[in-house]
Amino acid sequence: MTSDGTLELIRDFRAGRPRALARAITACESGNGARVVAELYALAGNATTVGITGPPGVGKSTLSAALVRKARTLGRRVGVISVDPSSPFSHGALLGDRIRLAEHFTDPDVFIRSMASRGHLGGLAGATADATLLMDAFGFQFIVVETVGAGQSEVEIAELAQTTIVALQPGSGDSVQLLKAGIVEIADIFVVNKGDHPMADQLRREIRSMLQISEHGAWVPELVTTQAVHGQGIDELWDAIERHAAYLVESGELEQRKRERFAYQVRSIAAGRIRALVDGRIDVGSAAGDPYDAASQALASLGIEE
Amino acid sequence: MTSDGTLELIRDFRAGRPRALARAITACESGNGARVVAELYALAGNATTVGITGPPGVGKSTLSAALVRKARTLGRRVGVISVDPSSPFSHGALLGDRIRLAEHFTDPDVFIRSMASRGHLGGLAGATADATLLMDAFGFQFIVVETVGAGQSEVEIAELAQTTIVALQPGSGDSVQLLKAGIVEIADIFVVNKGDHPMADQLRREIRSMLQISEHGAWVPELVTTQAVHGQGIDELWDAIERHAAYLVESGELEQRKRERFAYQVRSIAAGRIRALVDGRIDVGSAAGDPYDAASQALASLGIEE
Numbered sequence: 001m002t003s004d005g006t007l008e009l010i011r012d013f014r015a016g017r018p019r020a021l022a023r024a025i026t027a028c029e030s031g032n033g034a035r036v037v038a039e040l041y042a043l044a045g046n047a048t049t050v051g052i053t054g055p056p057g058v059g060k061s062t063l064s065a066a067l068v069r070k071a072r073t074l075g076r077r078v079g080v081i082s083v084d085p086s087s088p089f090s091h092g093a094l095l096g097d098r099i100r101l102a103e104h105f106t107d108p109d110v111f112i113r114s115m116a117s118r119g120h121l122g123g124l125a126g127a128t129a130d131a132t133l134l135m136d137a138f139g140f141q142f143i144v145v146e147t148v149g150a151g152q153s154e155v156e157i158a159e160l161a162q163t164t165i166v167a168l169q170p171g172s173g174d175s176v177q178l179l180k181a182g183i184v185e186i187a188d189i190f191v192v193n194k195g196d197h198p199m200a201d202q203l204r205r206e207i208r209s210m211l212q213i214s215e216h217g218a219w220v221p222e223l224v225t226t227q228a229v230h231g232q233g234i235d236e237l238w239d240a241i242e243r244h245a246a247y248l249v250e251s252g253e254l255e256q257r258k259r260e261r262f263a264y265q266v267r268s269i270a271a272g273r274i275r276a277l278v279d280g281r282i283d284v285g286s287a288a289g290d291p292y293d294a295a296s297q298a299l300a301s302l303g304i305e306e
Numbered sequence: 307m308t309s310d311g312t313l314e315l316i317r318d319f320r321a322g323r324p325r326a327l328a329r330a331i332t333a334c335e336s337g338n339g340a341r342v343v344a345e346l347y348a349l350a351g352n353a354t355t356v357g358i359t360g361p362p363g364v365g366k367s368t369l370s371a372a373l374v375r376k377a378r379t380l381g382r383r384v385g386v387i388s389v390d391p392s393s394p395f396s397h398g399a400l401l402g403d404r405i406r407l408a409e410h411f412t413d414p415d416v417f418i419r420s421m422a423s424r425g426h427l428g429g430l431a432g433a434t435a436d437a438t439l440l441m442d443a444f445g446f447q448f449i450v451v452e453t454v455g456a457g458q459s460e461v462e463i464a465e466l467a468q469t470t471i472v473a474l475q476p477g478s479g480d481s482v483q484l485l486k487a488g489i490v491e492i493a494d495i496f497v498v499n500k501g502d503h504p505m506a507d508q509l510r511r512e513i514r515s516m517l518q519i520s521e522h523g524a525w526v527p528e529l530v531t532t533q534a535v536h537g538q539g540i541d542e543l544w545d546a547i548e549r550h551a552a553y554l555v556e557s558g559e560l561e562q563r564k565r566e567r568f569a570y571q572v573r574s575i576a577a578g579r580i581r582a583l584v585d586g587r588i589d590v591g592s593a594a595g596d597p598y599d600a601a602s603q604a605l606a607s608l609g610i611e612e
Contacts, residue, residue, distance in 0.1 A: 034598040041596045129597075262597060263588045267581050269601035274580040275573050277610065282569045290347045291435075291568060292340040295575035303609045304583070 010039045013138065018111060021138045025113060028130035031272075037130060043137035045258075047079075048245055051145045051161030053186075058169045059193045062228040064144045068110060069231070070238050071142040077109040079135035083128055083147040111140060126268040129160050129261070160261055162254065163244045165189045165237075168207070170197035184214045187221050189240050195225035195233060219247050277302060316345045319444065324417060327444045331419060334436035337578075343436060349443035351564075353385075354551055357451045357467030359492075364475045365499045368534040370450045374410055375537070376544050377448040383415040385441035389434050389453040417446060432574040435466050435567070466567055468560065469550045471495045471543075474513070476503035490520045493527050495546050501531035501539060525553050583608060 009027070012020035013036075024040070027033045050067070052060050064080060071078045113135075115128055128145060135143050145161050166187035190207050192200055207223055222240045226233030248254035281298040315333070318326035319342075330346070333339045356373070358366050370386060377384045410416035419441075421434055434451060441449050451467050472493035496513050498506055513529055528546045532539030554560035587604040 037598055038596045133597075262595070262600070263585070265597040266588045266600045266604060267584050269598055270584040270604050271577040271581040273601065273605060274610070275577040278573050278576040279569070282572045289568070290344045291439075291571040292343055292575055294568070294572045295579065298572060298576050299579060304580070 006035050009036065013040060013134075014043075016139070018108065021111060021134060022113070024134050025131045028134070029115070029127045033130055037133065040137045041133060043139075044133045045136065047132075047136040047141055047143045048241070049132055049136075049143045049145065049161045049163070050241060051147065051164045052167060053147050053164065054167035054191075054193075055169075055172065058167045058172075059228050060146050060167055063165075063167055063191065063193060063226065063237075064146045066226075066228045066231055066234045067142075067144055067237070070234050072107070072110065076142045077140045078111070079132075079138075079140035079143040080110070080112045081128060081131050081135070081143065081145045082112070082114040083145060111135060111138070125160065126265065126272070129265045129268070132160055160264075162248060162257060163188045163241055165191055165241075167191040167193050168203060169194045170199035170203040184210050184221075185216070188219060188244050189237070190221055190223045191233075191237060192223065192225045193228055195227050200225065217253075218251060219244065219253075274302075312341050315342060319346060319440075322445070324414065327417060327440060328419070330440050331437045334440070335421070335433045339436055343439065346443045347439060349445075350439045351442065353438075353442040353447055353449050354547075355438055355442075355449045355451065355467045355469070356547060357453065357470045358473060359453050359470065360473035360497075361475075361478065364473045364478075365534050366452050366473055369471075369473055369497065369499060369532065369543075370452045371410075372532075372534045372537055372540045373448075373450055373544070374416060376540050378410070378413070378416065382447045383445055384410075384417070385438075385444075385446035385449040386416070386418045387434060387437050387441070387449065387451045388418070388420040389451060417441060417444075431466065432571065432578070435571045435574070438466060466570075468554060468563060469494045469547055471497055471547075473497040473499050474509060475500045476505035476509040490516050490527075491522070494525065494550050495543070496527055496529045497539075497543060498529065498531045499534055501533050506531065523559075524557060525550065525559075580608075 009020055009023055013024055024033065024036045027036050052064055052067075054060050061082070068078050068080060113131060115131060132143055132145065164186050166184075166189070168190065170192065192203050192207070194200070204223060204225070211221060211223075222243070224233055224237045224240050226237060228234065248257065278295075278298045281301045282294060315326055315329055319330055330339065330342045333342050358370055358373075360366050367388070374384050374386060410418070419437060421437060438449055438451065470492050472490075472495070474496065476498065498509050498513070500506070510529060510531070517527060517529075528549070530539055530543045530546050532543060534540065554563065584601075584604045587607045588600060
């Protein structure tokens with residue numbers, strides 16, 4: 001982007017033009033967002049951010065659509081980020097998901113964005129962090145980050161949200177896997193969706209058992225049952241989100257999470273830049289060599305002592 | 307690992323004990339593999355490595371099981387790496403996949419490993435690179451890296467293999483998505499699996515059309531039809547792999563790919579180390595600050611000029 005283009009973009013962004021928000025996020029995704037973020041970060045810091053994660057088919061997008069509807073009835077301006085690390089083969093699904101949000105397409109106070117970034121130095125989680133920051137700076141008060149279950153990225157993306165909701169469905173046998181995969185530790189709220197399923201009670205029992213044997217801090221993760229497709233349990237979920245938000249403020253954990261999020265973002269950006277710098281320092285002549293040793297040498301040639 | 311432990315591990319590895327290979331891979335996964343790799347990398351460089359990627363349900367593991375069987379009839383020692391970036395919610399599926407390889411569980415010349423790493427500095431792709439190198443060094447001659455379609459990681463993992471197979475199934479509507487997602491560019495061989503499906507012809511036509519409008523080098527990606535579950539088309543797929551292997555040697559591209567793979571690995575390791583170093587340099591006091599600027603400052607404090 002030219003310098004003039006960036007100035008115009010920032011002006012339009014400050015003037016509240018949704019197109020400018022969209023373009024700013026695109027700039028970040030393609031690794032050209034540094035200046036835009038530098039100009040706009042000071043406007044951010046007011047939004048409530050909620051992450052929703054869970055296995056495919058659990059109803060994450062129905063849940064986020066229901067939360068969006070609830071937030072709108074309360075007059076909040078809402079941003080939705082759909083993160084799909086497995087994008088190449090599931091764009092179709094994403095498109096289907098967005099159809100569930102179709103009722104909000106013409107609402108100027110709802111902004112929906114899918115992320116499937118490749119160019120961002122900090123990877124997908126870095127691009128999502130930028131998008132969250134920009135939506136916040138744009139004045140969205142409630143931001144939902146919805147991500148398909150995806151190992152490392154999902155845990156990283158959950159770290160970007162103030163409140164992480166882990167959604168599960170009865171009869172799927174996911175709960176034991178969750179425990180092993182460290183997903184229980186990231187959940188602030190568990191949602192048992194499709195709560196009319198005959199095995200819903202069993203899943204609730206399993207979650208309660210997991211909570212008893214897992215480690216958590218002062219906040220004991222809440223357990224909410226929903227049937228998102230009928231809007232049932234959404235008020236209860238909203239209340240749980242508000243209780244968690246209040247807890248974060250009172251306990252001082254909100255500031256702590258902001259610092260961690262910031263550190264995470266900085267680390268990702270720095271690592272991305274180093275990756276580019278190191279590129280020119282790799283001795284590919286020794287391509288059959290020891291990669292760990294070559295990495296040490298490349299870093300040493302940049303003046304970095306380990 | 308203690309220094310003594312590492313020495314013993316390396317001795318057992320050189321003696322051909324499969325447990326030592328398993329432990330060496332685990333050491334790499336958890337970020338403690340530098341010394342092991344340094345001692346063993348010189349033994350690697352002889353294996354044929356094949357990556358298989360494609361959407362969930364296409365039959366990747368049935369395909370790799372069929373390739374393993376074929377390789378065994380030719381007397382090759384075979385390693386299989388199952389990469390699943392979406393692990394937290396799909397361990398069950400992975401387990402199911404491994405059952406397809408069950409006939410080889412007692413065969414000492416087949417080594418199967420699932421990867422779902424968190425600790426590795428270079429991420430999942432870095433851990434997979436290490437595992438490939440170690441299997442190669444251990445004497446496995448044919449290594450299959452099987453990965454569920456997963457955006458960036460999948461492209462990265464494909465880069466680690468000499469030959470990349472993209473598997474598709476008829477009637478799924480995946481082909482257009484593939485073109486958009488840059489998957490066509492990474493395919494050396496397309497496999498249309500479930501080739502008895504009524505829409506198999508249409509998928510083949512779509513792939514041929516895509517190939518006509520996409521860019522490829524001197525190697526024109528081959529198109530093989532299989533019914534992996536019945537072992538049909540596997541001989542043809544094997545022949546295509548051998549033709550591609552011969553092409554790589556004759557064209558000099560093999561050396562080129564090795565250099566790129568090496569550079570990729572070094573870059574990942576270096577970036578991971580920097581991530582750790584930068585951690586201590588982030589000024590979290592300014593947690594509401596500009597993350598791009600903070601990254602520049604952290605790098606500057608390490609003496610790195612951008």
